[in-house]
Amino acid sequence: xxxxxxxxxxxxAFTGAAVYITAxxxxxxxxxxxxxxxMQWQPAYRRGTAMQAPLALIGAGLGVAAYAxxxxxxxxxxxxxxxxxxxxxxxxxxxxxNKKLEGAEAEAAxxxxxxxxxxxxxxxxxxxxxxxxxxxxxxxxTTA
Numbered sequence: 001x002x003x004x005x006x007x008x009x010x011x012x013a014f015t016g017a018a019v020y021i022t023a024x025x026x027x028x029x030x031x032x033x034x035x036x037x038x039m040q041w042q043p044a045y046r047r048g049t050a051m052q053a054p055l056a057l058i059g060a061g062l063g064v065a066a067y068a069x070x071x072x073x074x075x076x077x078x079x080x081x082x083x084x085x086x087x088x089x090x091x092x093x094x095x096x097x098n099k100k101l102e103g104a105e106a107e108a109a110x111x112x113x114x115x116x117x118x119x120x121x122x123x124x125x126x127x128x129x130x131x132x133x134x135x136x137x138x139x140x141x142t143t144a
Contacts (some may be wrong), residue, residue: 003066004076008138010059011083015131017052022128026121034109041101041117052086052127059083059134075141082134086127094123 029040063080066072090098097120104113 001066001070001072003062003070004072004138004142007059007062007066007076007079007083008135010055010062011079011131011134011138014052014055014059014083014086015128015135017048017055018124018127018131021048022121022125026124030114030117030121034111034114035106037117038101038104038109038113039106041120042106045098045102053090056083056086063134063138073142075137078141079134079137082130082137086130089126089130093126094120097123 025044029037029044032040060080060083063072063076063083067074067077067080097116101113101116101120104116
């Protein structure tokens with residue numbers, strides 16, 4: 001049960017960060033002028049990736065380990081899959097938008113960059129859903 005608890009901890013940290021970004025940082029960012037909006041997003045995105053990507057892998061790995069070593073329920077394996085699903089979610093759905101925003105020049109930022117950042121925010125909310133569902137699997141379904 002220790003590995004499942006650690007998987008839940010990683011999933012909760014991931015989800016908490018995703019909720020903060022979606023509910024607090026993104027709305028505040030969208031209140032900025034276009035240039036400042038992009039200038040804030042670019043370094044925040046790099047730093048956020050450095051935190052959230054490992055948390056998704058750690059949560060997935062701990063979930064698989066709990067299933068294999070602790071004979072945890074299939075719900076734990078499902079939680080691991082949901083944590084791992086953040087990688088293809090990002091690579092397939094978010095990466096095209098991310099690349100455009102990363103390559104944009106802040107001095108030339110305008111309505112297109114704002115549109116992309118709004119899209120990015122909606123896509124990022126998917127991470128909240130995946131992380132929350134993983135937490136549910138680790139916390140509720142494994143104890144039922």
